[in-house]
Amino acid sequence: MSALAIRVQGLSKRYRIGGAAPGPGHLREALMDILAAPFRRFGRPRAAADDFWALRDVSFDVQRGEVLGIIGRNGAGKSTALKIISRITPPTAGRVELYGRIGSLLEVGTGFHGDLTGRENIYLNGTILGMRKWEIDRKFDEIVAFAGVEAFIDTPVKRYSSGMYMRLAFAVAAHLDTEILLVDEVLAVGDLEFQRKCLGKMDEVARTGRTVLFVSHNMAVMRRLCGRGILLDRGRVVTSGTMDTVADLYVRPDPAGEAGARFDPRDRHGVGWAQVTDARIVDDQGGPAQGIPCDADLLIDLSIEVTDGMPAGTSLRGLVVELIICSDDGQPLLSLMNVDDTGVALPDARSCRVLVRLPGPTFVPGRYRINTFVGVPFLQHVDEVSGALTFEVGPPAAPWRPYELYTGRGFFCRKAEWTCLQPTAIALRWNETGA
């Protein structure tokens, strides 16, 4: 009989979206609103339309010693699931049974206090994670050595470099030895060297027969560490199976393309007399494209219009258009402007379409976002749309490298020329076989 470690049955979590009632119109209403606030819960129940189900009827079992990965896009419910299983927040319905002591690492360095020394923070953080003082006493030297902060152990951590801080934080977490461990993306910290060390530690944890529940966006790590995977989408389990099959399904671009690839103007700012009205990723024929290979050109089709109701004679001429391409978590990577010397001036017209071609190779396979910006230089912020377009970059069409390309190691898809200077002083390209 294989022993059960976690049983999740019909787990659901509903969030009430705050401020359900329309916002207060003027001061008197605002004041009434504030005065009524303490009594509101005695009033009518809120409409079901304000409800948001972060998890809906999720069930799965985890056997003892199994390493299970939960994957899914932002907002799929991964973190909510971890929060319920780690008892931070209660479920709305369903049940979780835990067969063993559980430790959760939803963040490293929880409770670290800058004014306390490294030593003091190890004890504070360790007990917050559920360790006993004697457990920490026993592992103290190991933790300090793992973090490599021996010389600074009695220095307040606010004087640590960010790298040292993260290393110490992870070191404490890595020495939490509960039977069940929940881990959320904590590997995305520190320099490459330390990341490798962390991965090694997680490998070790997985091999010692402990049960681990893992959440990460990093498919390469997930494939390596997890035997089994679950794919969540909008709070429901889409599929479960071996990690490789689940990850393949996740990485494959969405055939319907409904999640991204369509212009999304919800987050728009600016005075707005001219606006970006559409943005699409297209192929060479101008048709919609999705999952463009990372070594191909990226084509963006952009429509810009003077807003209806503006006086006759208003035109787009002189406006500056900028596209900022960002990683999925919003980090700006690249700015493209129509006033770059390969750009084009906007015409003296009320609307126009421009095609922006970014020569490939472009970005490492993954999800990216485009923010659009239209302005009058130095004068006016005309239109800005954050997250106007989300798109996927797929794996390269031509051979690239014998390993998977993933965003954990950098975002730009470039190939360098490598030359051996020593011992042969003559530059040889590997594919020119000594010619």
Added chain:
Amino acid sequence: MSVMLGRDAGAGVPWVVIDPTSSRPLVEVRELWHYRDLLYFLTWRDISVRYKQTVLGFLWAILQPFLTMVVFAIFLGRLAGMPSDGVPYPVFSYLGLLPWTYFSGAVTRAGTSVVGNAHLLTRVYFPRVLVPLSATLSALVDFAIASLVLGGLMAWYGIVPARTAVLLLPLAALTALAATGIGMWLAALNVRYRDVQYAIPFLMQLWMFATPVVYPTSLVPAGWQPLFALNPMTGIIDAYRAAVLGTALDWPSLGISALSAAVLAALGAWQFHRMEQSFADQV
């Protein structure tokens, strides 16, 4: 804990069951016992961080009640001629201000503790009650330091503490109980209504004048005194004075106050328990 685990895990009984009904007991002794080291480190963190980067450090724990005493001694004791039951007014008022400063400091810290530790509550599970509890415990250190001044003050006026002064320990425990109960109540409310944190300083100020801190209970008409003792700090502060000075202890009044402290503590704990599950979602 891990020893017990081996037995439980083998038996096929879940170690923990999580469901929405939350039929958890008010106090989970086993769990609290496991987390006792965390209570120690949270308390100790509050203490060691409190006066970091201050010039005066722990002197602040003395200055606050001492300077308040000086102000009251000048205005009420000297200028207004407030009666003080035959004791020098500075000693009389310091004996009231000492427990009062602890009480109000503990309630204030506990009341804002849950919101102040939001980053912990949303990231990791531990018994939530440890947060307000560590706040009231850490305030005890200030109380102990400020008590040293009492010794100096009594020596200055040549007053020898009575043997009943040992009663200070159970009285301090009673004060801590009342402060924890009220602090937990306010802490839970503060998660939902942040108005509470603005109301606490004001509430404490009003409460101080409803308590015989700077005036004697004998000023209150005798018929009103049982009602007056419903305020837990009334009986406690009167008992402080009586214990140190060796005067007659008003047992009925202390009894009423102790009972009221216990009821408030139970209500506070219950309110906290009712709301603690949703802290992470609301904070």
